[in-house]
Amino acid sequence: xxxxxxxxxxxxxxxxxxxxxxxxxxxxxxxxxxxxxxxxxxxxxxxxxxxxxxxxxxxxxxxxxxxxxxxxxxxxxxxxxxxxxxxxxxxxxxxxxxxxxxxxxxxxxxxxx
Amino acid sequence: xxxxxxxxxxxxxxxxxxxxxxxxxxxxxxxxxxxxxxxxxxxxxxxxxxxxxxxxxxxxxxxxxxxxxxxxxxxxxxxxxxxxxxxxxxxxxxxxxxxxxxxxxxxxxxxx
Numbered sequence: 377x378x379x380x381x382x383x384x385x386x387x388x389x390x391x392x393x394x395x396x397x398x399x400x401x402x403x404x405x406x407x408x409x410x411x412x413x414x415x416x417x418x419x420x421x422x423x424x425x426x427x428x429x430x431x432x433x434x435x436x437x438x439x440x441x442x443x444x445x446x447x448x449x450x451x452x453x454x455x456x457x458x459x460x461x462x463x464x465x466x467x468x469x470x471x472x473x474x475x476x477x478x479x480x481x482x483x484x485x486x487x488x489x
Numbered sequence: 490x491x492x493x494x495x496x497x498x499x500x501x502x503x504x505x506x507x508x509x510x511x512x513x514x515x516x517x518x519x520x521x522x523x524x525x526x527x528x529x530x531x532x533x534x535x536x537x538x539x540x541x542x543x544x545x546x547x548x549x550x551x552x553x554x555x556x557x558x559x560x561x562x563x564x565x566x567x568x569x570x571x572x573x574x575x576x577x578x579x580x581x582x583x584x585x586x587x588x589x590x591x592x593x594x595x596x597x598x599x600x601x
């Protein structure tokens with residue numbers, strides 16, 4: 377069965393370190409998304425991609441970057457982790473835009489100390 | 490900018506009863522989609538139901554139905570015959586093109 381996976385599931389890092397969260401989907405979807413989930417804010421869009429070599433900034437992109445070198449993967453990098461980036465991160469993918477369902481990964485809980 | 494508001498941080502219902510979760514949104518667009526997602530303790534985001542704004546008929550999926558009031562920009566979720574497995578966070582979301590905007594969520598507790 378097709379799926380979307382994230383790794384690691386839990387990560388603790390120190391302030392100032394570079395961190396990369398992996399996202400891999402086997403749906404062959406062109407569209408991929410990264411969200412962060414914080415109490416009182418629901419999920420907020422960080423970055424998204426419509427296909428290979430395409431990346432776009434979302435609502436809360438400062439301090440994050442993504443790259444899309446193939447269809448299956450969209451890694452999220454925190455260049456210099458900050459305590460404000462402690463959150464749960466979700467990756468999602470969809471076959472199309474608008475009404476198409478977004479399929480979510482299981483999430484990564486990141487703690488920055 | 491589009492915003493989505495869920496005014497009920499927490500709700501509870503007796504098992505087998507009906508509960509309605511509220512959602513309002515703000516947009517100047519006429520063509521968009523609305524969703525309800527369920528997030529159980531496992532953290533997995535699960536699509537519950539979807540509504541196209543151009544459709545007047547309210548969407549229904551088994552025990553889940555919506556009351557979509559386009560003019561009022563309201564999109565409530567009704568859960569009938571509540572089951573213990575319905576206990577979760579519920580998020581309302583608005584989508585036009587690529588942007589999916591979520592509300593703050595409502596935590597639903599089912600009392601046996």
